Amino acid sequence: MNIITRFAPSPTGFLHAGNYRTALFAYIFARQNKGKFVLRIEDTDKERSKKEYEDNIVDSLKWLGLDYDAFYRQSDRTAIYGELIKKLIDSDKAYVSKETPIEAGDRSEVIRFRNPNKKVVFDDLIRGPITFDTTQFGDFIIARSLTEPIFHFVVVVDDGEIGTTHIIRGEDHISNTSRHILIYEALGLPVPKFVHIPLLLAPDRSKLSKRNGSLPITEYRNRGYLPEAVVNYLALLGWHPVDEKEILSMDDLIKQFSFERVQKASAIFDENKMRWFNREYLLKLNDDEFIERAKALIPAWLLNDSNNREVLSRVLPLVRDKTHTFGDIPKFFEVSGELSFIEKTPIYPKEMLLWKKNPSAESALKHLLESKKLISTIPENSFSAENIKNAVWPYTEANSRGDVLWPLRTSLTGLEKSPDPFISAFILGKEESLKRIEIACNLLK
């Protein structure tokens, strides 16, 4: 059987992680079976559908790497729906019904489906058999008019035409399924397989929504997440491989995925773990890839000023070491950020230079003068972190590490938290480092 799955969002708002996880499962299942994955924009609600949201859906899928084989937009297909509604009316499977409007916008005439009022059973691939008594739905509305069909109708018509074999969608559609099956039968279409994916919940266990802080998935791109990390994390929400390996590429997922291992219960979206995944993927990048992909969040003075390219290469290991998402980078360079000392000469109180375990100004000055002497012996062209350490270390060991290294580090960075003194000095260069130590000595005198 040639597998066809689809992702059928309505462009009435930004879609969140839960929506894209469902899309991801549909995509993976299609690719795993060498089938087709279709994107269908469900924009029958003309009031609320916006092009902006449709564009964001297309953009998001592209970012995540979920390429689709066909694209449908329901608003392009109004005529087709009209004809099929007419056919149902002609065969008395639907009828025009007189109504008393209740809300603004309500019509005095709608098209209702003649419900055979029976029990419908379907076999959900994740949950097993589910039974509904459709009597509870009555003769439900399938269109407001011949040109204004409703979700329940178009979704069946389109999946019939596309030939969707597996309808993979959120659990919130379970109770719609029996109605849809009734329409499949009325239309004489084969009933596809249904797969209802559990919902994603916010940390407070409520449904993911704008209110509880769920974000458009593209917002994670803005915050410096890698799409491969997002995909990996999303796949592991509600699904788990046979072994305990959690770092999985899209290819791995396509190889290993199965609905049997999809959880039945809803899962809570936890950004903490996604950050961890992102760091794992960040570690796999080489330096050039890292810079290329972090571009948007590296400070402009460091990235674009050719004089600073050398500085960039020196701080890169440090930046990489402390970064979980690219979004962490700007704050290292903000005022009093851990790397803020690079761009601006630090201004700090004298007390900053005193080690808390031995807050003596004489001691700090003595060690600082000695460090300065040792550092100045290093030739300019071999001013590396390693050589700086080698020059200072024996003296450090002969005394007390803290007594020597705390004043040295703070003289260079002026910060409570910063990289170690050897790396800091290396980044600043010999001349600038000696200058800063000199300033500190004067402050202590």
Next chain:
RNA sequence: GGCCCUAUCGUCUAAUGGUUAGGACACGGCCUUUUCAAGGCUGUAAUCGGGGUUCGACUCCCCGUAGGGUCACCA
């Protein structure tokens, strides 16, 4: 409220009748260390409750309870 779905550490989950109930994230401790991270080691922590079935239940059944979904002229 009716109908439907679900229930293992705080979170994501493994274990499909027999395990000291495993792993990951987070959290704590230790090591490393001038600081902050990172890293290494390590620790705390779970089968919702009650009945069955069974020699034996996380696992099967029933009843509760809790959470979620859905009851639109939205999708």
